[in-house]
Amino acid sequence: MGFNFVAWPARLKEDLGAAFAWLFAGPCEFPHAFVKRLIGNPRLELDGDPNGTILEGLDLSYAYDNGRVVFQGVSVATHGDELVAIVGPSGIGKSTLLRILGGFIAPLTGEVRLLGKRVSRPIPEIALIHQSIVTFPWMTALDNVKLALKSRKIGGDEADEIAKKVLALVGLEGSEELYPKEMSGGMRQRVAIARALAAQPMVLLMDEPFSHLDELTAEELRQDIYSMIFNSDIPLRSAVLVSHNLYEVLTLADRIYVLNGCPARVVGEITVEMDRPRDPTSAKFSDYMHELRSYLTPVKREAA
Ligand SMILES: Nc1ncnc2c1ncn2[C@@H]1O[C@H](COP(=O)(O)OP(=O)(O)OP(=O)(O)O)[C@@H](O)[C@H]1O
Ligand SMILES: [Mg+2]
Numbered sequence: 001m002g003f004n005f006v007a008w009p010a011r012l013k014e015d016l017g018a019a020f021a022w023l024f025a026g027p028c029e030f031p032h033a034f035v036k037r038l039i040g041n042p043r044l045e046l047d048g049d050p051n052g053t054i055l056e057g058l059d060l061s062y063a064y065d066n067g068r069v070v071f072q073g074v075s076v077a078t079h080g081d082e083l084v085a086i087v088g089p090s091g092i093g094k095s096t097l098l099r100i101l102g103g104f105i106a107p108l109t110g111e112v113r114l115l116g117k118r119v120s121r122p123i124p125e126i127a128l129i130h131q132s133i134v135t136f137p138w139m140t141a142l143d144n145v146k147l148a149l150k151s152r153k154i155g156g157d158e159a160d161e162i163a164k165k166v167l168a169l170v171g172l173e174g175s176e177e178l179y180p181k182e183m184s185g186g187m188r189q190r191v192a193i194a195r196a197l198a199a200q201p202m203v204l205l206m207d208e209p210f211s212h213l214d215e216l217t218a219e220e221l222r223q224d225i226y227s228m229i230f231n232s233d234i235p236l237r238s239a240v241l242v243s244h245n246l247y248e249v250l251t252l253a254d255r256i257y258v259l260n261g262c263p264a265r266v267v268g269e270i271t272v273e274m275d276r277p278r279d280p281t282s283a284k285f286s287d288y289m290h291e292l293r294s295y296l297t298p299v300k301r302e303a304a
Helices: 010-023 032-039 094-101 141-150 156-169 185-198 217-228 246-252 284-297
Strands: 055-063 069-079 082-087 109-114 118-119 126-129 205-207 239-243 254-259 266-269
Touching: 010 055, 055 094, 055 239, 069 082, 069 094, 069 109, 069 239, 069 254, 069 266, 082 246, 094 126, 094 205, 094 239, 126 185, 141 156, 141 185, 156 185, 185 217, 217 246, 239 246, 246 284, 254 284, 266 284
Parallel strands: 082 239, 082 254, 126 205, 205 239
Antiparallel strands: 055 069, 055 109, 109 118, 254 266
């Protein structure tokens, strides 16, 4: 069978490029022993406070080649066992910020740190699920997930066993041999999540992971995602969810950063104190919704 790579959408090519950059990233700047310790079982071997700071973006700013500053002075952080959301209007710079946090692009100013160590390129400890669903069409679900295990230098029967376990964790037991074209959008996104989790990252970055799904499928995945990622079988320590869906971030996040303005800044930070599963009809939920909206409407722009 032949592939016409030239005809593929630019976005998919970019995503594939990023995926390969991630898989085949050269040696990172962490000392070898430190990397080994992280890849082993970070949940068990982390030093210090288990709720301490995991990933930090410090005083970040960014401008694309056209010189327009997208955001500036942005500082965000995640802590142990925390799902942090970044919310803001379309075009405000959420995806750009997430790519910087993953080491995929360098900030204009500021820096990203994982456990205090500077991140300057993609590293296996930080996985990114892209805004468009990325599965490799010529590979089965199982092979898609096993690809991530290559970065951990795991092959053969062990890779099969781990990949099956992670697929079961995301609800795809029995679908291991299906190709992406034989799956629904929701199933493909579950494969993408499984592939990210199989790499045993310490931090999972998710860029609008449900935006390409129909509302019912998105709702199903929203209900499942928290238990998928914060699971005793997965050594993940924190996750960052980028979204413009206020309902979604209030359903899922422990803490929310609100981006707004031009250039964008963090205009609000909300700690969400509601038990899970969250009830969107509760008074507390609507209070938080009100607070979120107050940061976002109208879209605040600085005077020229
Ligand atoms: N490659 C690029 N070159 C120039 N400008 C870009 C590039 N990519 C994004 N931008 C611009 O940077 C700004 C931020 O883009 P970004 O994709 O980070 O926004 P976003 O908040 O993720 O938007 P959305 O919610 O629509 O996904 C936008 O104004 C966009 O037009
Ligand atoms: Mg985006």
